[in-house]
Amino acid sequence: MSKHHAPATTHVASSDHTIRTPLGADRRLRTVAFGVVVVVVLGVGLVLAAGTFFGQRGTPTTAGAIAMRISMAGFDPNTLEAKPGETLTIDWWNDDGAMHLENGVHTLVSDTLGIRYELPADSRKSITITAPSAPGDYDFWCDSCCGGKDSPTMHGTLHVSA
């Protein structure tokens, strides 16, 4: 009896082995799994990218703030409108990498307006600019990249009118 039993066990084991290796099935499953991973990774990347390019620009963190981006291309928008004496809140953001920036920051500087702000790479912050009481165009600039004040690209204008 036990002599009969032993070959039966061997047979089960070997047929079990053949069931587990039908040619191609394993490989097909792996290909599908890989495809799913690729789609998920691309999807997450797209959502993150959309958040960076649309969300940051479109939704200032502070109510009533003006979203303004600083990059190698300058300030965007590069003209701000204000009434005399008005204080503007700027939701200022920067998605440049630190390696491209002097001291790792973009800056917003104006001697006339009495301001000097720094914005580290890949960040955003709320800043305020108070318009002078005299109407006119007031220049501000970034002095930490791309030629700084000497570069026409790195300037913005505060337009003050009653």
Ligand SMILES: [Cu+2]
């Ligand atoms: Cu800059």
